[in-house]
Amino acid sequence: MRIDFREIASGRNIADYTVEDKSNQSRTRKIYGAIEEACYxxxxxxPIWLDQNIREFKRHAKTRFGQDSFLEELSFDFLEIQVLEEDLW
Incomplete structure (x- = not known):
């Protein structure tokens, strides 16, 4: 599985990071692990997963975390995550 993370500010990509996980863990564990790695x-x-994020991610394998998903003040508009490649079982 490959997951892409992008920090977006004023419509521009200011930082990105891609996580690749080839482990045998569940999809959910891979996603949470990738978020932890990318945020570090x-x-x-x-970020905090809000209902909207969960729905978007289930539907499109992509979501955006805005200021309402973070406890701290952000220096960018949102963090976008997207699954680029799923595991084939």
């Missing part, structure tokens, strides 16, 4: 690498707090 990008020096970001971990």
């Amino acid at each position: 690498a990008l020096d970001l707090p971990r």
